[in-house]
Amino acid sequence: MTSKINLVDQKSVNINDTLNKPQVQKQAIIPENLVTYFAFDKSDFNADAHSNKYFDDSNTFLSQNPKAMFSITGYTDAVGTDDYNLALGYRRAQSVQHYFESKGVPVNKIILDSKGEKDPADDNNTSAGRANNRRTVLTIKK
Numbered sequence: 731m732t733s734k735i736n737l738v739d740q741k742s743v744n745i746n747d748t749l750n751k752p753q754v755q756k757q758a759i760i761p762e763n764l765v766t767y768f769a770f771d772k773s774d775f776n777a778d779a780h781s782n783k784y785f786d787d788s789n790t791f792l793s794q795n796p797k798a799m800f801s802i803t804g805y806t807d808a809v810g811t812d813d814y815n816l817a818l819g820y821r822r823a824q825s826v827q828h829y830f831e832s833k834g835v836p837v838n839k840i841i842l843d844s845k846g847e848k849d850p851a852d853d854n855n856t857s858a859g860r861a862n863n864r865r866t867v868l869t870i871k872k
Contacts, residue, residue, distance in 0.1 A: 758791040760798075764868040766826060767861065770809070773821035775829050775866075785833050788870055792839065800835065801869045802826050803843040805851070807860035812846060819844030826866050841871070 764784040792798050804819030823842045853859035
C-alpha cells in the first residue's frame with residue numbers, strides 16, 4: 731500500500747489568529763442629532779468635518795439597522811411669512827438631504843420635514859437667537 735503526500739506551499743496558506751480577533755461585529759450606537767446652521771434667508775448646506783464624521787457614524791449604524799431612517803427637519807427664524815418660512819425650512823432640509831444622498835444614502839432612507847418658524851430653539855427677539863433658529867436637525871429614527 732502506498733500513500734501520496736501533497737506538499738503545501740507556506741505562502742499559499744492563510745494563517746489567521748482567530749483567538750485575538752473578535753468574531754462578533756461591535757454594535758454601532760445611534761449618533762447624537764446633527765444640528766446645522768444657515769445664514770439668513772439661505773438654504774445652502776456646507777459640509778464640514780463634523781457633518782462628515784456624523785455621516786460615517788450614522789452610516790455604520792444604518793448598515794447594521796436596515797429599518798432605521800434619517801429624519802431631516804428644517805427650521806427658520808421668525809422673519810418673513812409663515813408660508814415663506816415653511817418653504818425655506820424645507821429647502822434647508824433638502825440641502826442636507828442632497829449631501830447625504832451624494833455620500834450614498836438611498837433617497838428612501840430619508841424623511842424630510844419643515845417646521846418653518848415653529849418650535850424655535852432660541853429667542854427670535856435677538857439676532858443671536860434668530861441665528862440659532864435657522865437650522866436643520868438630523869435625527870436617526872430606529
